[in-house]
Amino acid sequence: MGKLLVADYLVTGVINRFEVNAVRQNIAITGETLPRLVATFKSQFQIIESSTGKIVLADQVIQKIRFDEIRREIPSTERRYWTDADYKDLLFSKAATEVGNAILAGIYPIKVVKVSSTGVVLNRGKGVGGKQCLVINQGEAIIDIDTGESLGGSEEQVGLVEVTSVEGKFSKAKIIFGAGQIQYGDICRIQKTVQKEEEAAAYPRVTPGW
Template sequence: MEGVVSLRNYFILGLSAASISLPALAQGQGQPIVAVAQIDDNAGSGQAKTLTQMMLTAIAASQKFRVIERNQLDVLAQEQNRGRSGQTTTRNGGATGGFQGADYLIYGTITTLSASKKSDFGASLGMALVSGENARPQNCYSGEVTLSLDIRITDASSGQIRYVKRIDEKKKAGTICGEGVPQVNATELFRSAADRVAAGLVTTVYPIKVANAQPDGTLMVNYGEGTLKVGDYVTVFRAGEAVIDPDTGKAIGSSEERLGIAEITDVQSSFSKAKSLIGFATPAQTRDIVRISTTDDLNAYPKSKLKPRR
């Protein structure tokens, strides 16, 4: 038996119900403000609020942004109303509103939360051999849960889309035989997706950079847990001349030189180490830009036989 099946009938999804307390504004008043504008739940998972909290937690943990929660805007509005009425004093000069103070807005849709179930022939055969000839045969099953999100992050001041991504997370369920049902803890799915949203925002606004380059090819980069993982391949680039829009006169980017590919070997809370693998005819240096390697990056070095790990 194989195919997509009902989560309610075949899988137990263990989602953490514990609330996550976040201040409306984190410390660091000079940092950009991020708000989750809207998360739609087309999959009917009932986890839009949980995902929102996880995303804001992951973004706040980067220590590069302040965060404001949508459900705190009602409280903010009540305080503003009291200030205007004279019931309380206010330090905001009578200003009103909430999202207009955000620099970046996150919009998302939970598009899929589904489970597949299929027969595990090897486990079924093993059970038959262990049980003996007269035992009643038992079918064994394994399964997998898939979570899919569509994410869009916009610049609140210009409306420009800064990051757009379809995120797919999968988690395998253990094999079970007989009348039981495979069990999956889906908390890890949602948290991994939230981490990827946070990493997408943070590295779009603040690219990963080389913080220190050592003579033996070891690189220290300025991002750690939540953004990079041990075993990730990353490509190092050197920014070139600024590219200027001829109509507006504004800088719209810069030319780049691909230097080489490195592998993340150690991940700490706020930094990571990488070892140079291939390329680097020009050695990496401080402030070079680092990105997760794409297929195109790996194909630029055909003899390396490296394959994407994400």
């Protein structure tokens, strides 16, 4: 099908989780216990090279939004007439951005295109603002003696950077550690801080009602 569509890659995936949980939060000053709503969206996907059928990337994205965080991000004047659908749209929009970034990074990894003593420039703009990225130095590629196919190469983590400003097609990041080791062409992978599902608390489920 990929060849018929003249596509280099095919992306397949499923949405296997969408739920809203009620999380109870204790307020120490007043002694009250207040409910907080947390919406979760999970999607698993694969990137397949159409010419060979090889799976280039298999990954998942878990996106959460909390009502109290939304109150800080979006002014009440903008949320005044919001309905359930508006909150769902916000969650889907954030999740779509994360999935899109993961797919793009799987095909065209984020790379360091300029290095200074305190910061770097990355070849990726929208979608990486405020995120931390592990900086990876890739060793020489290992080639299969029979097929001539690249089997990948050794990888070494050489640093960590945090994106501080985003332009249209590039972004600037400060070096948290690894100054002097990060080089032009190094790959950057967005650091994930998603809590493992098996470690998540079993919150009671409720019908979305923002």
